[in-house]
Amino acid sequence: MRPALLLLAALWALSGPVARADGLAARDAWVALAPPGMAMHAAYLTLDNAGSPARTLVAVEAEGYGAASLHETRTTAEGVMAMTAVEALSVPAGGAVAMRPGGLHLMLEGPDGPRAEGDVVALVLGFADGATLAVEAVVRPMSAGAQGHGHGHGHGG
Amino acid sequence: MRRRTVLAVLLSLALPGPALGQANGVVLDEPVAIPAFALEDHHGRAFTEAALEGGWTLVMLGFTHCPDVCPFTLTNLEAVVAETSLRVRPDNVPRVVFLSVDPARDREGLGTYALHFHPDFLGVTGDRAEIDTVVEATDGFYRFVEKGESYDVQHTSAISVIDPEGRLVAKLQPPLDPGPVAEFLARLQIQHRRAMTR
Numbered sequence: 001m002r003p004a005l006l007l008l009a010a011l012w013a014l015s016g017p018v019a020r021a022d023g024l025a026a027r028d029a030w031v032a033l034a035p036p037g038m039a040m041h042a043a044y045l046t047l048d049n050a051g052s053p054a055r056t057l058v059a060v061e062a063e064g065y066g067a068a069s070l071h072e073t074r075t076t077a078e079g080v081m082a083m084t085a086v087e088a089l090s091v092p093a094g095g096a097v098a099m100r101p102g103g104l105h106l107m108l109e110g111p112d113g114p115r116a117e118g119d120v121v122a123l124v125l126g127f128a129d130g131a132t133l134a135v136e137a138v139v140r141p142m143s144a145g146a147q148g149h150g151h152g153h154g155h156g157g
Numbered sequence: 158m159r160r161r162t163v164l165a166v167l168l169s170l171a172l173p174g175p176a177l178g179q180a181n182g183v184v185l186d187e188p189v190a191i192p193a194f195a196l197e198d199h200h201g202r203a204f205t206e207a208a209l210e211g212g213w214t215l216v217m218l219g220f221t222h223c224p225d226v227c228p229f230t231l232t233n234l235e236a237v238v239a240e241t242s243l244r245v246r247p248d249n250v251p252r253v254v255f256l257s258v259d260p261a262r263d264r265e266g267l268g269t270y271a272l273h274f275h276p277d278f279l280g281v282t283g284d285r286a287e288i289d290t291v292v293e294a295t296d297g298f299y300r301f302v303e304k305g306e307s308y309d310v311q312h313t314s315a316i317s318v319i320d321p322e323g324r325l326v327a328k329l330q331p332p333l334d335p336g337p338v339a340e341f342l343a344r345l346q347i348q349h350r351r352a353m354t355r
Contacts, residue, residue: 032228035221035273037266042224073226075314079330080298081226082311101229102332108224142228144236144335 023051024091024127029137031121032101036114041065043106043123043137044099052093059126066110068123073102083107088128101142115139180341181330184348188324194290196256196283199268204254204281209323213251213346216317218297220259220310221270226331230314231255231274233333238275240339249346251318256291257282258299259310295325318342320349 029045043062049055062068070086086104091097099105106123115121119139126132196204215234219227234253242250255271257263260282263270267280282288292299299312318327327345329338 032224034224034228035266035270037269038221038224040222040224042228071225075331078298079313079315080311081314082302083223083225083309101232102226105225142232144233144333 024049024055024131024133026125026133026135028098029123029135031108031115031119031137031139033117033139033141034115039110041108041111041115042101043068043108043121044101044104045106045123045135045137046096046098047089047091047125048096049091049093054093054095055091055131056128057089057091057125058087058128060106061124061126062106062108063122064112065108065121068106068108070104071107072104117141180334180337181332182318182327182338182341182345183330184327184345185325188320188322188326189294190324191294191319192290194287196281196287196291199271199280204279204283206323209319210321212321213249213342214254214319215251215329216254216256216291216295216319218256218258218292218299218312218314220257220312221263221266222259222307223310226314227255228274230316230331230333231271231278233331233335234316235275235278236335237333237338237342238277240335241342244339244343245346251342253278255280256288258288258292258312259301260285260288296328318345 025048026045027048029043031041031043034041047055047057057070060068060070070089071083072086073081073083075081089097089104097104108121117139121137121139123135123137124132125135191206191209193206198204198208215237217230217234219230221227231253238250238253253275255267255278257267257280263280263282267282271278271280291297295317297313297315297317299310302309302311314331316329316331316333317325318329320326326349327341329341
């Protein structure tokens with residue numbers, strides 16, 4: 001019993017920050033299948049904040065990559081596309097923030113090897129209040145569509 | 158003449174930002190000739206203004222160290238080509254050219270990158286002056302931005318539509334909704350044929 005209790009205690013201690021992340025969840029996490037040899041990959045997910053107050057994403061780690069960071073692709077009024085580092089991403093109380101191709105994304109730099117469709121990339125998201133959230137992102141090809149990876153809105157004409 | 162009026166009305170709907178069910182396309186009042194240039198495709202073959210003649214071409218500016226929006230645009234272009242092939246004769250299906258404005262990093266691996274999205278996509282790059290000739294002729298723009306020890310490339314997102322005479326005739330602004338963009342291209346080709354036989 002004692003080892004089991006110790007293990008439980010350890011788990012409890014480890015899960016502390018996650019427990020404080022109560023109400024915060026990540027879903028639909030995926031990594032875009034990249035052309036072979038690409039030194040940069042992109043990951044996308046949706047953050048839900050069922051609780052209050054607002055929560056702020058400030059750090060990202062990706063297992064098997066040299067670095068990971070939050071970026072946004074923005075198009076200027078002149079039609080110039082630029083990638084901008086996003087230092088903090090607020091998820092409003094009771095709200096959600098969705099990342100999608102051509103917009104908010106996690107930039108994963110320096111993979112330790114190629115990633116194939118179906119592979120899983122372990123991500124850890126860090127929040128301003130110290131909470132962390134572990135997320136598993138599945139590698140899959142991008143889908144076409146004006147709205148990113150094909151959620152909602154149908155196909156139009 | 159009447160056709161041009163109809164197009165002008167369609168174009169007035171081309172608002173910035175994500176729009177569904179429509180193509181953010183702009184048809185030029187007059188086609189713009191592309192001056193002579195000498196680039197190289199990912200097979201190592203010469204890619205000059207002559208390569209633009211005889212078929213329709215969609216030219217996208219980009220660079221391979223672009224994890225998000227370049228793959229997304231190429232994925233959408235693959236869908237645009239598939240949708241267009243349902244609407245036009247096989248020899249009128251546009252060829253997609255991914256013009257890398259980052260030759261320092263992209264002379265190697267450009268083919269691997271382009272072919273990931275479609276077996277017929279063509280990666281093209283070359284000397285800066287030659288790239289600039291095409292970029293300027295298609296009213297494009299790019300710049301390098303320092304980023305830590307590396308650099309990022311900012312570039313115009315519009316896709317250039319080149320007709321079989323090798324002239325710039327239209328621009329497409331992402332996001333590219335494949336169905337409406339294919340419809341736009343099919344109509345553009347009908348208009349083009351009428352103009353050429355007039």
